Amino acid sequence: MKTFLxxxxxxxxxxxxxxxxxxxxxxxxxxxxxxxxxxxxxGFLGVLVTAGQNEQKAIDLCREIRSRETPLSPVxxxxxxxxxxxxxxxxxxxxxCIIEDATAQEIKFRIIRSLKRFGKNLNSPVIxxxxxxxxxxxxxxxxxxxxxxxxxxEYELLRFLVQNPGKVFTRDTLxxxxxxxxxxxxxxxxxxxxxxxxxxxxxxxxxxxxxxRSVGYRFGRIHW
Amino acid sequence: MSIVSNKDQINYVLxxxxxxxxxxxxxxxxxxxxxxxxxxxxxxxxENALEEGMTFDGxxxxxxxxVQESDVLAxxxxxxxxxxxxxxxxxxxxxxxxxxxxxxxxxxxxCPRHVLKxxxxxxxxxxxxxxxSPEIEYFYFAKQDGRGLPQPLDNGSYFxxxxxxxxxxxxxxxxxALEEIGIPVEYAQHEDAxxxxxIDLRYTDALTMADTIMTVRLAIKEVxxxxxxxxxxxxxxxxxxxxxxxxxxxxxxxxDQNVFYDPDSExxxxxxxxxxxxGLLYHAHEITAITNQxxxxxxxxxxxxxxxxxxxxxxxxxxxxxxxxxxxTSHPExxxxxxxxxxxxxxxxxxxxxxxxxxxxxxxxxxxxxxEANNNLFEMSDKELKKAGIRxxxxxxxxxxxxxxxxxxxxxxxxxxxxxxFLRNKYYEWNEYSRHISNYELTRYFPTL
Numbered sequence: 001m002k003t004f005l006x007x008x009x010x011x012x013x014x015x016x017x018x019x020x021x022x023x024x025x026x027x028x029x030x031x032x033x034x035x036x037x038x039x040x041x042x043g044f045l046g047v048l049v050t051a052g053q054n055e056q057k058a059i060d061l062c063r064e065i066r067s068r069e070t071p072l073s074p075v076x077x078x079x080x081x082x083x084x085x086x087x088x089x090x091x092x093x094x095x096x097c098i099i100e101d102a103t104a105q106e107i108k109f110r111i112i113r114s115l116k117r118f119g120k121n122l123n124s125p126v127i128x129x130x131x132x133x134x135x136x137x138x139x140x141x142x143x144x145x146x147x148x149x150x151x152x153x154e155y156e157l158l159r160f161l162v163q164n165p166g167k168v169f170t171r172d173t174l175x176x177x178x179x180x181x182x183x184x185x186x187x188x189x190x191x192x193x194x195x196x197x198x199x200x201x202x203x204x205x206x207x208x209x210x211x212x213r214s215v216g217y218r219f220g221r222i223h224w
Numbered sequence: 225m226s227i228v229s230n231k232d233q234i235n236y237v238l239x240x241x242x243x244x245x246x247x248x249x250x251x252x253x254x255x256x257x258x259x260x261x262x263x264x265x266x267x268x269x270x271e272n273a274l275e276e277g278m279t280f281d282g283x284x285x286x287x288x289x290x291v292q293e294s295d296v297l298a299x300x301x302x303x304x305x306x307x308x309x310x311x312x313x314x315x316x317x318x319x320x321x322x323x324x325x326x327x328x329x330x331x332x333x334x335c336p337r338h339v340l341k342x343x344x345x346x347x348x349x350x351x352x353x354x355x356x357s358p359e360i361e362y363f364y365f366a367k368q369d370g371r372g373l374p375q376p377l378d379n380g381s382y383f384x385x386x387x388x389x390x391x392x393x394x395x396x397x398x399x400x401a402l403e404e405i406g407i408p409v410e411y412a413q414h415e416d417a418x419x420x421x422x423i424d425l426r427y428t429d430a431l432t433m434a435d436t437i438m439t440v441r442l443a444i445k446e447v448x449x450x451x452x453x454x455x456x457x458x459x460x461x462x463x464x465x466x467x468x469x470x471x472x473x474x475x476x477x478x479x480d481q482n483v484f485y486d487p488d489s490e491x492x493x494x495x496x497x498x499x500x501x502x503g504l505l506y507h508a509h510e511i512t513a514i515t516n517q518x519x520x521x522x523x524x525x526x527x528x529x530x531x532x533x534x535x536x537x538x539x540x541x542x543x544x545x546x547x548x549x550x551x552x553t554s555h556p557e558x559x560x561x562x563x564x565x566x567x568x569x570x571x572x573x574x575x576x577x578x579x580x581x582x583x584x585x586x587x588x589x590x591x592x593x594x595x596e597a598n599n600n601l602f603e604m605s606d607k608e609l610k611k612a613g614i615r616x617x618x619x620x621x622x623x624x625x626x627x628x629x630x631x632x633x634x635x636x637x638x639x640x641x642x643x644x645x646f647l648r649n650k651y652y653e654w655n656e657y658s659r660h661i662s663n664y665e666l667t668r669y670f671p672t673l
């Protein structure tokens with residue numbers, strides 16, 4: 001259950017990319033038959049319908065999905081702002097509605113929240129921050145979708161930081177929380193690994209890990 | 225402690241190989257002379273290798289052969305798993321460093337990584353962590369079939385107009401490749417001699433740094449080879465110009481504290497640092513065979529270049545063996561000493577092990593630090609040097625071996641197996657060299673005698 005069914009075939013790439021970033025696959029199609037013919041519709045994680053100019057077709061599609069014997073949820077409808085009013089009284093046909101030009105961040109949150117409502121994606125293997133994403137199941141990290149070739153300890157350190165953005169950690173804390181065992185390097189090892197991570201993130205993203213003078217390190221910006 | 229690594233680390237390696245579609249994994253280790261060795265395994269063999277080690281016949285490896293049993297086990301250290309982007313090919317390639325064990329799973333005495341680990345463990349028992357930051361010098365030469373004289377890239381004739389650019393471009397590409405695999409470079413620059421370059425690495429703990437030097441030497445050679453150029457770490461490839469050294473900066477930490485730093489001491493150099501340097505100077509002649517292990521190494525250690533020839537220390541004197549850069553008060557953690565003897569063709573594991581052992585011995589026996597050498601040592605006469613109590617470093621491989629042979633410290637640090645094999649191998653090299661009739665002799669003597 002890793003694939004999002006997307007209508008139509010030319011679903012905007014900004015939306016499919018967000019789904020990919022979340023660690024799921026997309027199946028974009030125009031043929032509703034494909035959907036009804038699937039042996040186990042439960043095999044899909046959810047449905048995402050992008051209305052575009054053709055809102056009536058989208059509404060019909062949503063109704064069709066709802067009327068199935070084994071319904072598929074969540075149904076996420078993406079519409080243009082101007083067409084919102086047409087959805088009045090039809091809100092039972094979908095579980096979530098997203099305005100097409102919402103920010104990527106909002107679209108992502110809405111997809112995650114609607115998945116959660118159906119008990120899906122409760123513990124997504126993917127955690128992300130800005131251009132950075134880590135898949136905890138496959139141990140892979142990407143920055144701007146480009147894979148990072150990390151060593152085990154670099155990966156563990158990055159995972160800890162991404163899971164705790166905005167917080168300042170001392171070297172000793174990082175050493176006990178991430179390494180957790182005696183190591184030849186001691187506390188200075190943390191500096192060494194931070195530098196290695198920054199080198200791998202590349203100049204452009206090295207600033208994601210900030211040095212807090214005479215304290216330690218912080219990942220990501222502080223959110224007020 | 226079990227020699228099998230923890231499950232998470234093994235899973236990390238196995239999943240990464242699967243996800244990144246790595247086709248071959250190179251198992252890396254080092255022979256006693258510091259030559260990189262490797263064999264490739266497929267992902268299918270990897271899990272077993274991580275859990276049970278890979279058996280191979282050690283008799284083919286320099287210094288690994290023993291009388292009774294020649295099979296040994298290579299145990300990959302999953303913490304060192306790294307995909308290598310600079311290795312050309314149509315599929316991903318990864319490397320893992322290995323520790324070598326006997327079949328009964330006891331550490332194999334001939335494994336240089338064990339030698340360094342053992343010495344680091346001793347330091348660790350005293351709560352010390354040992355850090356190293358090397359400056360690796362090397363030359364680029366025109367590619368040839370392995371015969372003939374080394375031909376620098378930028379002295380005019382060979383690559384003509386593009387020459388200076390080509391070698392600097394190679395160095396830049398190497399630095400980028402290193403950064404990509406997480407090896408931060410502090411400085412990279414063109415050195416004094418034609419086609420000579422230097423790459424300075426940011427400090428790490430000594431074991432990681434020894435592994436890193438093996439990787440860097442390979443990366444430099446690979447990038448050069450891809451561009452049809454030959455990179456060499458030979459200590460003195462060209463007569464009359466600077467040789468290639470590997471000056472290395474060292475520091476000792478206890479937790480967060482740099483124990484070489486003391487705000488109340490002269491020039492902030494702590495007592496511990498003074499004893500460490502004293503130990504290094506005390507044992508310098510004994511460890512030189514390890515830090516400078518080739519006949520050619522001693523062609524670099526001659527007067528008039530940036531290489532040290534006298535056992536001495538100073539804050540700001542590049543003719544001294546140990547230099548202590550004066551640190552800014554704002555950066556106490558940067559207090560360090562620089563040992564200027566090693567060359568880039570040494571075995572970094574053994575080199576760091578004997579340097580650390582010598583320094584620790586200075587601390588343990590509170591050896592007194594001699595007076596700082598402020599004069600240019602190259603300009604002092606033998607008499608003046610003797611009066612100042614400054615001894616020379618061994619001048620040939622043979623002299624260095626004779627000093628090493630008498631050293632309890634080196635024997636204990638290297639262990640009996642490495643110590644004996646090394647001496648045997650190196651005396652053999654010296655004897656071979658002694659039989660050689662050099663060009664010098666032919667041009668100097670043949671016309672007149």
